[in-house]
Amino acid sequence: MNNEFLNELRKKIGAEFIFEKEPMKQHTTFRVGGPADVLVTPSAEELPEIVTLCRTFEVPYYIVGNGSNLLVGDKGIRGVVIAMTNRMGDIVCDGETITAEAGASLGRVAAKAAEEGLTGMEFAAGIPGTVGGAVVMNAGAYGGEMKDIITSVLVMDEFGEKKELSVEELDLSYRHSCLPEKRYMILQITMQLQKGCADEIRAKMAELRELRITKQPLEYPSAGSTFKRPEGYFAGKLIMDAGLRGFQVGGAQVAEKHCGFVINKDHATAMDICQLMQEVTAKVEAEFGVTLEPEVKMLGEF
Ligand SMILES: Cc1cc2nc3c(=O)[nH]c(=O)nc-3n(C[C@H](O)[C@H](O)[C@H](O)COP(=O)(O)OP(=O)(O)OC[C@H]3O[C@@H](n4cnc5c(N)ncnc54)[C@H](O)[C@@H]3O)c2cc1C
Structure with a gap:
């Protein structure tokens, strides 16, 4: 990896968030995958600068969430892996609307929904991904899918340009969205849920969790x-x-x-x-x- 690039990267993001020759098996639920040249875990503010830096130095970059739908090759990844983690994991609830940053785990967002007595995302509680990865995949289970609850998504293109896309613009269908082909990065998603009973919501999540344990x-x-x-x-x-x-x-x-x-x-x-x-x-x-x-x-x- 180009030293000048690495020096510039260190100016943009703290050394504790830069991992060189990082084994991807530590970032995938398959526990498989060789080293990424560099893996970074940026905040929402640092992300655009990192993408711009990669473009300037012509270093390829790849976005990952929790790595729960990824098979990474044994020889690893040449370039920079940008991992969306809890550093991009804020969750805000306003009435029946939840806004979550891309790195928030579905489990945490579902727990927040339950805490607020909001129903509609019980199906997603046991899916081990981030909300960003869940939108890209239109993740679903037990009769529900992300398409049912998303209203809009804030994305960034490879030039650092941000825009809000409505759910219709995401072209969501079974385990598909248009986001990878457009090379959009998801920064934040907004979901519309409904008022429900917190105890019933928790009970439904527990029931589905139990089903997973039994069947998977x-x-x-x-x-x-x-x-x-x-x-x-x-x-x-x-x-x-x-x-x-x-x-x-x-x-x-x-x-x-x-x-x-x-x-x-x-x-x-x-x-x-x-x-x-x-x-x-x-x-x-x-x-x-x-x-x-x-x-x-x-x-x-x-
Ligand atoms: C035990 C187990 C059970 C599962 N059960 C289900 C299930 O019931 N239903 C289901 O649909 N899936 C299921 N999955 C698969 C997986 O959890 C989902 O596909 C999940 O949505 C992936 O999220 P992730 O954050 O791990 O994404 P990753 O695996 O890290 O990435 C998936 C894709 O999304 C892209 N991506 C991730 N974040 C972003 C972002 N912020 N911006 C742009 N692109 C991004 C990546 O580049 C990649 O192409 C299961 C997986 C496991 C291990």
């Missing part, structure tokens, strides 16, 4: 559902029916508890996971003529 292999690192749900099917059922329950490549395994999850069973590499995903896709295609599409996003060098 939460005892192992993973990125949740590895594949998207193909129209008219369930990925997990197709994989199970193809006889792949427990199928293993190196340290990666199709979870016995839920075949829709690939887990890091035992020191898996990104290559193990990729290979397993390819073999699962080929077998399901051959058995049922259905093409599985990854839900997990690949990042870096494999």
Whole structure:
């Protein structure tokens, strides 16, 4: 990494928020991924300056949230990873409206909603991502999705220009938004919830959490559902029916508890996971003529 760039970076953001040769396995729920040249955890104020600096020095940069939908390659990431963390995690509630910075975790925002007696985001309480990552993915569960509760999103483009986009402009559909193709960074999201009963909201969240514990292999690192749900099917059922329950490549395994999850069973590499995903896709295609599409996003060098 260019020394002049690093010196300039140190002028923009405190040394304690700059991590060189940072193992990405510490920033992904798969617990997989080689080193990022540099990882930074900026505040909302520092973010535009860092993006401008990267552009000036022609250093590529990538945005990550909690890394709960990412598969980072074993050779890591050349350039700068900008991780949205709690330094960009303010949550403000005003009546039935909640505004949260992109790095706030869904769990924290859902807890705040419950505390304020606001209903509508119970479905999201157990999804282990940030609100920024949840909007990009239009994350959803148990009949709800981010699309139902977002009213607008504050984004920044690669030139540091900020703008407010309405929910319609995000083009949200099943695990999709237009944000990656437009290279927009999410800075803040605004959600509209409804008045409800705090005890009932907490009870619903606890019930859904319990369902996850029972059905999902939460005892192992993973990125949740590895594949998207193909129209008219369930990925997990197709994989199970193809006889792949427990199928293993190196340290990666199709979870016995839920075949829709690939887990890091035992020191898996990104290559193990990729290979397993390819073999699962080929077998399901051959058995049922259905093409599985990854839900997990690949990042870096494999
Ligand atoms: C155990 C487990 C259970 C899960 N259950 C569910 C579930 O029920 N439903 C569901 O939908 N998902 C689920 N997931 C997947 C994952 O939690 C969601 O996709 C989540 O929304 C990802 O958020 P993140 O902050 O971790 O994003 P990351 O994984 O860090 O990033 C995902 C994508 O968003 C981009 N991104 C992140 N933040 C920003 C930002 N601020 N601006 C621009 N781009 C950004 C990244 O570049 C990347 O392309 C699960 C994952 C796990 C591990």
